[in-house]
Amino acid sequence: MRRESRQKIRETLVSFPSLFWLSLFFIVPTLFVFAIALKPANPYGGIGSGWTWDNLRSLVNPNYLAVAWRTLWISVFSAAVCLVLATPIGYYLARVTARWKGFFLMLIIVPFWTNFLIRIFAWKVLLHPEGAIKKVLALSGLIGPQTSLLYNAGAVVLVTVYTFLPFTILPIYAAAEKFDFQLLEAARDLGARRLQAFVRIFLPGIRRGLITAVLFVFIPALGSYVIPDIVGGPSGEMIGNKIAQRVFVDRNLPQASALSVVLILSVLAPLVTVLVLQRKREKPESLL
Amino acid sequence: MRRSRFPFFVTMAVLFFFYLPIIILIVNSFNASRFESGWQGFSLMWYKRLFHEPEIWRAAKNSLLIAASATAVSLVIGTTAAIALHRFARSRLQRFHFGLVYTPLVVPEILMGISLLMLFVTAGVELGLFTIFLAHVTFCISFVAMTVLARLQDFDESIVEAAQDLGAGWWATTRRVLLPMLMPGLIAGGLLAFTLSIDDFVITFFVAGPGSTTLPIRVYSMIKYGSPPLINALSTLLLVLTFTAVAASQRLSRSRR
Numbered sequence: 001m002r003r004e005s006r007q008k009i010r011e012t013l014v015s016f017p018s019l020f021w022l023s024l025f026f027i028v029p030t031l032f033v034f035a036i037a038l039k040p041a042n043p044y045g046g047i048g049s050g051w052t053w054d055n056l057r058s059l060v061n062p063n064y065l066a067v068a069w070r071t072l073w074i075s076v077f078s079a080a081v082c083l084v085l086a087t088p089i090g091y092y093l094a095r096v097t098a099r100w101k102g103f104f105l106m107l108i109i110v111p112f113w114t115n116f117l118i119r120i121f122a123w124k125v126l127l128h129p130e131g132a133i134k135k136v137l138a139l140s141g142l143i144g145p146q147t148s149l150l151y152n153a154g155a156v157v158l159v160t161v162y163t164f165l166p167f168t169i170l171p172i173y174a175a176a177e178k179f180d181f182q183l184l185e186a187a188r189d190l191g192a193r194r195l196q197a198f199v200r201i202f203l204p205g206i207r208r209g210l211i212t213a214v215l216f217v218f219i220p221a222l223g224s225y226v227i228p229d230i231v232g233g234p235s236g237e238m239i240g241n242k243i244a245q246r247v248f249v250d251r252n253l254p255q256a257s258a259l260s261v262v263l264i265l266s267v268l269a270p271l272v273t274v275l276v277l278q279r280k281r282e283k284p285e286s287l288l
Numbered sequence: 289m290r291r292s293r294f295p296f297f298v299t300m301a302v303l304f305f306f307y308l309p310i311i312i313l314i315v316n317s318f319n320a321s322r323f324e325s326g327w328q329g330f331s332l333m334w335y336k337r338l339f340h341e342p343e344i345w346r347a348a349k350n351s352l353l354i355a356a357s358a359t360a361v362s363l364v365i366g367t368t369a370a371i372a373l374h375r376f377a378r379s380r381l382q383r384f385h386f387g388l389v390y391t392p393l394v395v396p397e398i399l400m401g402i403s404l405l406m407l408f409v410t411a412g413v414e415l416g417l418f419t420i421f422l423a424h425v426t427f428c429i430s431f432v433a434m435t436v437l438a439r440l441q442d443f444d445e446s447i448v449e450a451a452q453d454l455g456a457g458w459w460a461t462t463r464r465v466l467l468p469m470l471m472p473g474l475i476a477g478g479l480l481a482f483t484l485s486i487d488d489f490v491i492t493f494f495v496a497g498p499g500s501t502t503l504p505i506r507v508y509s510m511i512k513y514g515s516p517p518l519i520n521a522l523s524t525l526l527l528v529l530t531f532t533a534v535a536a537s538q539r540l541s542r543s544r545r
Contacts, residue, residue, distance in 0.1 A: 007376075010458070011372060011375070011376045011379065011381065011382075012381075014368050014371055014372040014375070014376075015368075015369070015372040015376075015381060015382070015385055016368075017364070017365045017368050017369070018365050018366070018368060018369035018372070018385070018388075018389060018429055018433065019385060019388065021365055021425070021426065021429060022388050022389065022392070022426070022429065023388070025404065025407070025422060025423075025425075025426040026388070026391070026392055026400075026403075026426060027388070028407060029400075029403035029404050029406055029407040030399075030403050032403060032406040032407055032410055033399075033402065033403045033406055036406050036410075046409070047409070047410070085298060085302055088294060088295035088298040088299070089295065089298055089299045089302060091295045092295035092296055092298070092299045093299075095291070095295075104299065104303075107303055107306075108303070108306065111306045111307060111310050113527070113530045113531070113534065114310060114523060114526070114527055114530070115487050115504060115507065115523070115526060116487060116489065116504075117489055117504055117507050117508055117511060118313070118507065118519070118523040118526070119309065119310070120511075121313075121507075121511045121516075121519055121523070122309035122310060122312065122313040122523075123309050124511070125309075125312065125313065125316070125516060126308070126309050126312060132312060162305070162306075162309075165302065165306075166306075194292060215394070219394055219396060220396050220397075222396060223395075223396020223397065223398045223399060224396075225397075225398045225490060226489060226490060226508075230511060230512075240396075240398045243398060243402060244398070247402065247405065247494065253405075253406065253409065256402060257402070257406060260398075260399060260402050260403070263396070263398070263399060264399060267394075267395065267396060267399070271394065
């Protein structure tokens with residue numbers, strides 16, 4: 001008994017620093033966001049007294065709804081593109097010899113040592129009306145001279161895929177690495193066509209990796225702010241931009257909080273869904 | 289069985305896609321032209337210009353200061369968190385603790401930025417380097433904890449038991465056995481925290497005040513309002529620095545083993 005209580009004290013002591021810090025700087029601030037969403041703004045850019053539903057009510061306006069819809073489809077579409085590209089790469093990496101594997105993994109990771117902003121900037125330069133891609137496409141007649149590659153939702157999807165693709169390749173590769181490739185050969189021997197074997201045996205075999213990969217793009221994409229800010233223009237705005245505008249342009253913190261509440265809930269939705277589905281299917285460990 | 293060539297081609301195409309923008313950026317940093325419109329000859333003028341921009345160097349100094357202090361603090365807190373999570377794994381407190389450490393990893397940055405801003409505004413804390421430091425420690429803790437935890441789960445529990453059997457107390461075991469074995473995990477976690485802190489823009493942008501510009505914030509305003517060739521030169525310089533640092537740290541960890 002004494003031994004057990006001493007053990008308890010030790011546990012509390014060792015856990016205390018992180019529990020304290022993350023409670024103060026993670027849980028409490030999140031609760032503040034919910035609380036401030038119900039507060040009125042004051043004219044000096046601060047938070048007024050009393051409580052109100054106005055911030056939440058004002059979210060139901062066509063402008064916000066259009067932005068919310070765009071945020072959703074950009075995130076879904078980017079996640080889909082990442083998945084389609086990352087699956088064959090994960091498959092390839094799992095099958096290639098150990099030496100090449102290390103080399104390719106290195107090649108995939110190295111570009112992402114550059115700063116996030118700088119990578120987005122590099123695309124801004126490439127997609128620019130005077131940039132290389134525009135010139136090539138215009139010369140080959142694929143696009144008219146007036147078509148703009150920059151400042152639209154397409155540019156946002158492109159750069160989102162560029163930014164998050166490595167984070168989808170790695171979990172898929174990790175799952176494929178554990179996959180027993182003899183199963184594919186067995187399927188072929190039993191008469192399955194190549195694509196059929198891939199879809200019916202390989203994809204279910206790496207399901208966990210696929211789910212993790214989707215979450216790794218979808219969730220950060222929902223909260224994207226810098227990418228649409230730099231390459232999106234007004235027609236590529238997402239919820240993140242609206243939150244930033246409320247904070248930095250018109251300094252309406254309660255309105256920014258209301259938008260953040262929507263974002264928090266939409267991030268939680270897919271996470272909870274995956275956790276519940278996994279619990280139903282099998283004994284869960286963790287998402288990773 | 290003949291294998292499909294398709295995965296190979298996708299891999300090559302994606303690698304091309306990954307490198308294209310960065311290579312063009314590096315090439316452009318040596319371009320004498322002001323407007324990215326074609327090659328106008330090799331020049332180092334943008335690099336020279338970079339050295340006459342005091343703002344950039346002031347921002348770099350702020351970034352280093354914050355990264356160093358945030359790394360030190362988050363290393364301590366993250367490591368204690370990992371030890372608690374590992375030692376007392378099955379307890380109810382630790383299940384909550386794990387959730388608390390794990391969640392910041394999946395939350396989009398903008399949410400952490402805005403919620404910390406709300407905290408600081410409500411508490412009346414003046415925005416500046418100090419609030420940036422607090423924010424950076426907050427997101428670094430989780431990354432350090434996960435890195436160190438992975439290392440802890442890897443190693444042989446019996447060594448710790450042996451130390452205890454030989455009469456080492458809790459503190460002696462931690463200091464003489466646990467910490468030395470954890471070293472590679474601590475180095476990896478520290479490096480991760482440092483790079484994440486140096487690189488962070490979104491969270492920093494929300495909790496920065498006037499006069500507390502970090503390097504990414506400076507880069508952002510250059511992208512928005514400044515001259516592109518200067519950013520090319522700065523990025524190339526940063527890229528070279530990162531390469532050297534990573535190569536050095538890898539050599540270091542290899543010679544340790």
